[in-house]
Amino acid sequence: xxxxxxxxxxxxxxxxxxxxxxxxxxxxxxxxxxxxxxxxxxxxxxxxxxxxxxxxxxxxxxxxxxxxxxxxxxxxxxxxxxxxxxxxxxxxxxxxxxxxxxxxxxxxxxxxxxxxxxxxxxxxxxxxxxxxxxxxxxxxxxxxxxxxxxxxxxxxxxxxxxxxxxxxxxxxxxxxxxxxxxxxxxxxxxxxxxxxxxxxxxxxxxxxxxxxxxxxxxxxxxxxxxxxxxxxxxxxxxxxxxxxxxxxxxxxxxxxxxxxxxxxxxxxxxxxxxxxxxxxxxxxxxxxxxxxxxxxxxxxxxxxxxxxxxxxxxxxxxxxxxxxxxxxxxxxxxxxxxxxxxxxxxxxxxxxxxxxxxxxxxxxxxxxxxxxxxxxxxxxxxxxxxxxxxxxxxxxxxxxxxxxxxxxxxxxxxxxxxxxxxxxxxxxxxxxxxxxxxxxxxxxxxxxxxxxxxxxxxxxxxxxxxxxxxxxxxxxxxxxxxxxxxxxxxxxxxxxxxxxxxxxxxxxxxxxxxxxxxxxxxxxxxxxxxxxxxxxxxxxxxxxxxxxxxxxxxxxxxxxxxxxxxxxxxxxxxxxxxxxxxxxxxxxxxxxxxxxxxxxxxxxxxxxxxxxxxxxxxxxxxxxxxxxxxxxxxxxxxxxxxxxxxxxxxxxxxxx
Amino acid sequence: xxxxxxxxxxxxxxxxxxxxxxxxxxxxxxxxxxxxxxxxxxxxxxxxxxxxxxxxxxxxxxxxxxxxxxxxxxxxxxxxxxxxxxxxxxxxxxxxxxxxxxxxxxxxxxxxxxxxxxxxxxxxxxxxxxxxxxxxxxxxxxxxxxxxxxxxxxxxxxxxxxxxxxxxxxxxxxxxxxxxxxxxxxxxxxxxxxxxxxxxxxxxxxxxxxxxxxxxxxxxxxxxxx
Ligand SMILES: Nc1nc2c(ncn2[C@@H]2O[C@H](COP(=O)(O)OP(=O)(O)OP(=O)(O)O)[C@@H](O)[C@H]2O)c(=O)[nH]1
Ligand SMILES: [Mg+2]
Ligand SMILES: [Zn+2]
Ligand SMILES: [Zn+2]
Numbered sequence: 001x002x003x004x005x006x007x008x009x010x011x012x013x014x015x016x017x018x019x020x021x022x023x024x025x026x027x028x029x030x031x032x033x034x035x036x037x038x039x040x041x042x043x044x045x046x047x048x049x050x051x052x053x054x055x056x057x058x059x060x061x062x063x064x065x066x067x068x069x070x071x072x073x074x075x076x077x078x079x080x081x082x083x084x085x086x087x088x089x090x091x092x093x094x095x096x097x098x099x100x101x102x103x104x105x106x107x108x109x110x111x112x113x114x115x116x117x118x119x120x121x122x123x124x125x126x127x128x129x130x131x132x133x134x135x136x137x138x139x140x141x142x143x144x145x146x147x148x149x150x151x152x153x154x155x156x157x158x159x160x161x162x163x164x165x166x167x168x169x170x171x172x173x174x175x176x177x178x179x180x181x182x183x184x185x186x187x188x189x190x191x192x193x194x195x196x197x198x199x200x201x202x203x204x205x206x207x208x209x210x211x212x213x214x215x216x217x218x219x220x221x222x223x224x225x226x227x228x229x230x231x232x233x234x235x236x237x238x239x240x241x242x243x244x245x246x247x248x249x250x251x252x253x254x255x256x257x258x259x260x261x262x263x264x265x266x267x268x269x270x271x272x273x274x275x276x277x278x279x280x281x282x283x284x285x286x287x288x289x290x291x292x293x294x295x296x297x298x299x300x301x302x303x304x305x306x307x308x309x310x311x312x313x314x315x316x317x318x319x320x321x322x323x324x325x326x327x328x329x330x331x332x333x334x335x336x337x338x339x340x341x342x343x344x345x346x347x348x349x350x351x352x353x354x355x356x357x358x359x360x361x362x363x364x365x366x367x368x369x370x371x372x373x374x375x376x377x378x379x380x381x382x383x384x385x386x387x388x389x390x391x392x393x394x395x396x397x398x399x400x401x402x403x404x405x406x407x408x409x410x411x412x413x414x415x416x417x418x419x420x421x422x423x424x425x426x427x428x429x430x431x432x433x434x435x436x437x438x439x440x441x442x443x444x445x446x447x448x449x450x451x452x453x454x455x456x457x458x459x460x461x462x463x464x465x466x467x468x469x470x471x472x473x474x475x476x477x478x479x480x481x482x483x484x485x486x487x488x489x490x491x492x493x494x495x496x497x498x499x500x501x502x503x504x505x506x507x508x509x510x511x512x513x514x515x516x517x518x519x520x521x522x523x524x525x526x527x528x529x530x531x532x533x534x535x536x537x538x539x540x541x542x543x544x545x546x547x548x549x550x551x552x553x554x555x556x557x558x559x560x561x562x563x564x565x566x567x568x569x570x571x572x573x574x575x576x577x578x579x580x581x582x583x584x585x586x587x588x589x590x591x592x593x594x595x596x597x598x599x600x601x602x603x604x605x606x607x608x609x610x611x612x613x614x615x616x617x618x619x620x621x622x623x624x625x626x627x628x629x630x631x632x633x634x635x636x637x638x639x640x641x642x643x644x645x646x647x648x649x650x651x652x653x654x655x656x
Numbered sequence: 657x658x659x660x661x662x663x664x665x666x667x668x669x670x671x672x673x674x675x676x677x678x679x680x681x682x683x684x685x686x687x688x689x690x691x692x693x694x695x696x697x698x699x700x701x702x703x704x705x706x707x708x709x710x711x712x713x714x715x716x717x718x719x720x721x722x723x724x725x726x727x728x729x730x731x732x733x734x735x736x737x738x739x740x741x742x743x744x745x746x747x748x749x750x751x752x753x754x755x756x757x758x759x760x761x762x763x764x765x766x767x768x769x770x771x772x773x774x775x776x777x778x779x780x781x782x783x784x785x786x787x788x789x790x791x792x793x794x795x796x797x798x799x800x801x802x803x804x805x806x807x808x809x810x811x812x813x814x815x816x817x818x819x820x821x822x823x824x825x826x827x828x829x830x831x832x833x834x835x836x837x838x839x840x841x842x843x844x845x846x847x848x849x850x851x852x853x854x855x856x857x858x859x860x861x862x863x864x865x866x867x868x869x870x871x872x873x874x875x876x877x878x879x880x881x882x
Contacts, residue, residue: 071834076827101858105836133858181749241749242783243826249833254840287862289849392851392862404864405851429827494828494867495851498835499860 016063021097022105023069024500026125029155031066038512042382043503046427049079058165073112074211074245078426081213093171094120100130100137107256114174115202121149121171128154134267142263147175178255187233208234209245283502286389303377311373312456319365332356359533362582363526370452375517383505402485404495407437414445419614432490442610443634444477449578453585454602461595465656472603532572532579559643562597576611595656604642609634665761671727684715732788734760735781736771742782743820776804776872780822807871815844816873823870
């Protein structure tokens with residue numbers, strides 16, 4: 001709004017501003033303020049795992065870049081590496097976003113950015129929360145010490161954004177400098193000389209700290225001899241000081257605290273604010289060893305009631321049963337029949353495998369209400385800050401699988417969409433953990449669309465069926481997780497997770513986020529639904545469908561004990577698992593599946609191959625070999641588990 | 657012990673050198689010469705062999721059972737002294753190191769165990785190298801009141817100052833440091849289960865129980881004047 005005047009002239013043509021800072025400090029909120037482009041904002045560290053780019057509102061010639069949060073320029077996970085690489089690439093200005101109540105941490109990054117010598121501005125965000133905790137920051141004083149513009153901001157209320165934009169013209173490298181112990185400084189000088197301007201002080205320090213993620217960079221630019229010399233300096237320092245990245249961070253921590261002595265004042269003692277806030281106390285209860293469990297169950301029940309009962313039940317009944325069945329489909333049929341008498345076109349649009357009667361009915365009437373309610377409820381959960389607390393509550397379970405509680409984030413995100421969640425596995429520290437999490441997501445975490453359909457179908461069968469389905473999937477998740485952990489060897493990494501404060505979700509953000517995700521869903525899923533329908537239509541038309549059905553019959557009919565038509569559901573399941581589930585839903589509502597068959601079919605489709613989009617992301621993130629191995633395992637495994645279950649239930653005489 | 661004075665000191669230095677090199681892989685004569693500051697004279701080596709502390713196998717230098725025991729004690733004293741000087745007394749790295757080199761020859765076995773207990777039986781030195789365990793570490797003696805204890809022994813709700821962190825995995829050290837969990841910081845323990853949760857400044861951090869056992873703290877003196 002306030003964008004076209006003021007300090008707009010500063011950044012020259014096509015300059016790039018990167019938003020950088022600790023995780024969960026409001027970078028993405030500020031990105032939206034600066035560009036008008038919405039990117040996901042949630043209350044937990046690790047929301048942004050990829051860069052997002054946008055054009056600044058205040059100057060069309062400026063590109064603004066949102067980055068994943070970092071705690072150190074030496075990356076400890078893949079998302080942090082994305083940010084460091086952007087900085088190495090070179091940007092014109094860094095806009096560092098700081099959480100005003102956790103300034104020490106922020107300054108540790110400021111000091112590193114200072115070592116890089118990039119022009120920068122510091123935004124002191126969340127001034128409101130700092131004030132509520134009795135913390136006052138003297139921005140003017142900090143500005144003097146650091147020699148860069150320091151602007152107090154409350155991003156969620158858009159306060160201070162105008163000043164922030166204006167200050168960009170005054171961006172400059174921090175003049176504040178400090179030295180590490182003499183032996184380290186000596187080594188830095190040596191490495192800097194050796195780099196001949198191919199890198200700065202910050203890079204020299206990273207090299208000396210033994211940053212492995214730099215090895216590609218190093219091998220591209222330095223000779224073997226130079227690399228060896230750096231390595232020698234590094235081992236010498238490490239022998240003398242111990243772990244170097246730690247020692248550097250410790251030094252920066254000390255300097256940061258020193259700076260803050262003259263800048264921070266605490267008005268109230270911590271205790272007086274702490275015990276008074278209801279949110280703070282609720283925050284404790286949600287991770288309490290005792291009370292945390294009923295709260296967790298309550299959250300699950302709430303989700304079930306809203307998504308499973310209201311979304312998948314009431315809303316789907318209304319849209320499918322009333323809107324589509326009684327109005328849209330008859331109307332469409334009539335219109336199509338009037339417009340054309342070509343049988344093929346009629347069938348294509350409103351036939352058994354028709355685009356309107358099948359693809360649109362599925363995607364809009366059945367899946368959309370479920371996905372919509374899920375995204376809404378999930379958004380509230382995300383913004384409240386409950387998810388990191390869930391990670392604490394479930395840490396033990398994930399340890400069993402050779403992961404740690406942090407993996408809960410990608411897992412629950414997988415309930416929204418496995419594709420997005422696979423990207424989020426970047427926040428995990430080791431390759432081993434990322435592979436396990438990716439496998440589990442692809443195998444046993446149903447996305448909301450699928451889950452909604454499944455819950456809707458199970459609801460009509462009763463609690464026992466639901467228990468058998470849930471128990472089987474959970475058992476598979478734990479069993480495969482455990483075996484994969486053992487098989488891949490290696491150690492799990494330690495659980496160290498920052499826990500953000502519980503916050504009252506902002507309705508505006510929830511609405512934006514839900515709409516963005518629904519739009520994304522429609523764009524992603526509807527074309528695939530149409531494609532799947534076309535596929536079935538063509539297969540049916542050419543008679544190939546019958547052939548496939550009989551070819552698959554040994555598995556589908558003999559082993560799984562399902563009717564041959566269930567093959568159709570698995571065919572479209574290759575495109576999207578939720579579409580496969582919707583196919584089963586239609587089959588069941590035509591009375592073609594007995595309760596036992598329903599449970600077996602649902603277990604199989606839950607474990608079925610990941611959808612196309614997810615497969616592509618797995619290839620991109622984990623490489624073609626891992627992706628191929630994952631699919632090659634999942635495909636037969638899903639049928640194996642389904643068959644076993646079928647056999648077991650039948651021999652036990654369970655029929656629900 | 658029959659060796660005395662500076663001779664004793666020099667023999668101990670060599671034993672320490674052999675022990676340290678062995679940790680890094682193996683100890684050959686050449687490496688040993690390169691490591692200890694002063695040249696190792698033939699006389700010294702012969703003396704060590706005569707005392708039955710060291711034997712040579714080709715280029716490889718090995719500790720005998722006796723040498724092993726002595727080396728272990730020296731290394732233990734040196735590394736405990738490092739902890740004491742750099743983490744508790746907060747001396748700079750170079751000062752701490754030179755004092756540690758003196759201490760390793762001075763501390764009596766009783767004093768060594770007291771220091772160890774006082775520091776909460778630290779498993780590693782500031783450089784991350786293991787401190788050989790002493791008798792005090794296995795016995796759960798409570799006579800000497802430890803000044804420093806693992807975080808896992810702190811009461812819930814208590815505040816404490818971090819004295820040192822001694823993790824099995826070094827990357828954990830980096831991660832903690834980048835969150836501001838470093839020696840010198842004050843923390844408050846909020847809960848132990850299902851995971852440890854501490855508060856440092858305005859930041860809450862959840863940790864595995866194992867890590868809580870690796871953060872050594874000094875409990876703040878309780879001031880209850882409400
Ligand atoms: N009270 C308050 N909350 C804020 C402010 N700015 C952001 N938030 C909240 O902080 C949380 C994190 O915001 P994001 O923009 O997602 O943070 P980020 O830095 O992009 O986080 P990552 O992408 O995970 O690194 C959200 O819940 C925001 O609503 C602020 O000024 N005041
Ligand atoms: Mg973000
Ligand atoms: Zn040491
Ligand atoms: Zn001991």
